[in-house]
Amino acid sequence: MTAPVTGLLTRLLGRLPIGWLQLTHNRGRLAAAIAGVAFANVLVFMQLGFLGALISTIRLPYQALAADLLVLASDANTLQDGSPLPRQRMLEALSVPGVAAATALHYGRLDWKQPDGTVRTLDVLGVDPRARSFSLRAIERQRDLLTLSRAALLDSGTRNVPPAVFEAIAAGQTLHFEAGGRAVDVVGTFHIGGGFSADGYLVVSDQTFLKLFPQRSAGAPNIVLLRAEPGTDLDALARRLRAVLPASDSAVRTVAEAVARDQRFQTTQRPVGVIFGFGVAMGALVGIIIVYQVLSTDVADHLREYATFKAIGYGQRFFLGIVFEEAVILALLGFIPGSLVATGLYALVTAAVGLPVSMDGFRLAGVLLGTIAMCTLSGAVATRRLARAEPAALF
Amino acid sequence: MAPGLGPAIRVAGLSHAFGEGEARRKVLQDIALDIPRGQLVILMGASGSGKTTLLTLLGCLRAVQEGSVVVLGRELAGAAEAEMVAARRRLGFIFQAHNLHESLTALQNVQMGLAVHGPLPGAEVAAAHLLGLLGLGDRLHHLPAQLSGGQKQRVAVARALVGNPDIVFADEPTAALDRESGRAVVEMLRRLGHERGTTTLMVTHDNRILELADRILTLEDGRILQDETRAGGAGAKAPRRGWDVS
Numbered sequence A: 001m002t003a004p005v006t007g008l009l010t011r012l013l014g015r016l017p018i019g020w021l022q023l024t025h026n027r028g029r030l031a032a033a034i035a036g037v038a039f040a041n042v043l044v045f046m047q048l049g050f051l052g053a054l055i056s057t058i059r060l061p062y063q064a065l066a067a068d069l070l071v072l073a074s075d076a077n078t079l080q081d082g083s084p085l086p087r088q089r090m091l092e093a094l095s096v097p098g099v100a101a102a103t104a105l106h107y108g109r110l111d112w113k114q115p116d117g118t119v120r121t122l123d124v125l126g127v128d129p130r131a132r133s134f135s136l137r138a139i140e141r142q143r144d145l146l147t148l149s150r151a152a153l154l155d156s157g158t159r160n161v162p163p164a165v166f167e168a169i170a171a172g173q174t175l176h177f178e179a180g181g182r183a184v185d186v187v188g189t190f191h192i193g194g195g196f197s198a199d200g201y202l203v204v205s206d207q208t209f210l211k212l213f214p215q216r217s218a219g220a221p222n223i224v225l226l227r228a229e230p231g232t233d234l235d236a237l238a239r240r241l242r243a244v245l246p247a248s249d250s251a252v253r254t255v256a257e258a259v260a261r262d263q264r265f266q267t268t269q270r271p272v273g274v275i276f277g278f279g280v281a282m283g284a285l286v287g288i289i290i291v292y293q294v295l296s297t298d299v300a301d302h303l304r305e306y307a308t309f310k311a312i313g314y315g316q317r318f319f320l321g322i323v324f325e326e327a328v329i330l331a332l333l334g335f336i337p338g339s340l341v342a343t344g345l346y347a348l349v350t351a352a353v354g355l356p357v358s359m360d361g362f363r364l365a366g367v368l369l370g371t372i373a374m375c376t377l378s379g380a381v382a383t384r385r386l387a388r389a390e391p392a393a394l395f
Numbered sequence B: 001m002a003p004g005l006g007p008a009i010r011v012a013g014l015s016h017a018f019g020e021g022e023a024r025r026k027v028l029q030d031i032a033l034d035i036p037r038g039q040l041v042i043l044m045g046a047s048g049s050g051k052t053t054l055l056t057l058l059g060c061l062r063a064v065q066e067g068s069v070v071v072l073g074r075e076l077a078g079a080a081e082a083e084m085v086a087a088r089r090r091l092g093f094i095f096q097a098h099n100l101h102e103s104l105t106a107l108q109n110v111q112m113g114l115a116v117h118g119p120l121p122g123a124e125v126a127a128a129h130l131l132g133l134l135g136l137g138d139r140l141h142h143l144p145a146q147l148s149g150g151q152k153q154r155v156a157v158a159r160a161l162v163g164n165p166d167i168v169f170a171d172e173p174t175a176a177l178d179r180e181s182g183r184a185v186v187e188m189l190r191r192l193g194h195e196r197g198t199t200t201l202m203v204t205h206d207n208r209i210l211e212l213a214d215r216i217l218t219l220e221d222g223r224i225l226q227d228e229t230r231a232g233g234a235g236a237k238a239p240r241r242g243w244d245v246s
């Protein structure tokens, strides 16, 4: 069963594949080692999957906006954490040449109690129903409905809500619910999908928003969405806007800049992001320890044989070659089940939690290379004791 | 061998000790020895007299502590690791225990003795041929665990010889062999000596093969007690006293 591989490796390496022969000689240990590497791979893949989901869910609401540039509060890192912005900034921005349209957006958060007593957290976007604020066709099509008092559009990607709820709305029924003592009438749906902080999104008119959040005022939105004249250089326009708007309370960012800043903030400063990053490091560490254990035990078990090879005249490069051969074999054999299991778990998590956790080629290649690197590093450390020993001392 | 070449081995003032401080004990004392090329030398002596220690020193498997060891014209005392590695490639070592690689077949084990010189075409054929000469033609693809003690020992002999070494060191190579195959191995070494000028230094307790030796050295407590050269190797007498250092 292993003979064809042995032949292939012999041709590939230009020598007997001693590492491969050693590994396959002890099948039980080989299986345990492969399982260990696969386990470490799954750990790393899961953490990277969550991190990737965090990064991509951050981008989703920005992509739903019909904007080229955003004016946010100068202290804002995300869409929701900035101080309110003077409405005046919108009018000032409109006066800058190159700005085609400007509209204000209020951002809030409310709890939607479910019949079973649990709560869904919704990020609420309050917009001017007469102006175009979204690039999502579903919202634009139903924008007129928002002029009705209390009317709202609900994210059909909202986590843990029975599909029947959205089907009923789509069929023309209105869904009523109360939040903080105020009534909401859901008259339509769109799709963005929940992230790590909220379960989904709710779009309302600015008037409805102010009823839902009475402490907020029409004169202080969170974000001003700007659209540029066609063909405008956005970076130059941003510079012109910055010259006009006071930096003390407002910041002008292209959508791409705002997304990048939000992602950087959430992955490095917020606990979730840091935890996932830490998890990746832990997974890699577990992998290194397992592989180091396997390889150093293997070196110890073959000390006599290596001493014999040394006596025949083989040098340190040869032993490093054997251990690297073993390391790469373990990395590859562990990676195959590891990536398969992780892909399966991704699908499971996506179904269970409604997070967009998915495998991509870039991540596969990255983890494979990382695995080979960590196995090779462990191998190099494991052969150190061979380097100086005289053959006679090893028998 | 070609005239003008020096002796295979020249040893002067070689001493060796194991242990540290209080426990330090000399196991070789002021050894002097010249072995010309092509000789088959047998090294005898009681258990613990220092035979294996001497063999591993001459075979570049242990660093020289005191004295001079010149093997094939190369001084081993103070030699760098790279020089030791290069020297080992011209030697063949047959160990007291066979030391075969458990994951490799008989044939693969023997090939390892050849592959140290780089990839050669026909290496597999040469290894198989030698194993055939040693009566293992039908055991080429067996793992060591599937071979008897004597068969393993013969594989180890083949591994040491396959690279055409200039000197063969053999530590009790016939211990695990019956009379017939033991004698066959030693006769093979002797023939190599005559045909190719291969020098052999062999430790043995086996009186049955003494008659094949060109020379017999006897070690006692780390000194050479007796150095007996036999004319033609077969049955010559006239033992002579070796160096008596005391």
Ligand SMILES: Nc1ncnc2c1ncn2[C@@H]1O[C@H](COP(=O)(O)OP(=O)(O)OP(=O)(O)O)[C@@H](O)[C@H]1O
Pocket: B018, B019, B027, B045, B046, B047, B048, B049, B050, B051, B052, B053, B054
């Ligand atoms: N690595 C070592 N550390 C300490 N003492 C050692 C070591 N190797 C050998 N000795 C000691 O050196 C002495 C000589 O050992 P050596 O192995 O050379 O004997 P030998 O003549 O080959 O014996 P035998 O016939 O039993 O193989 C012995 O007393 C042994 O205990």
Ligand SMILES: [Mg+2]
Pocket: B051, B052, B053, B096, B171
């Ligand atoms: Mg011994």
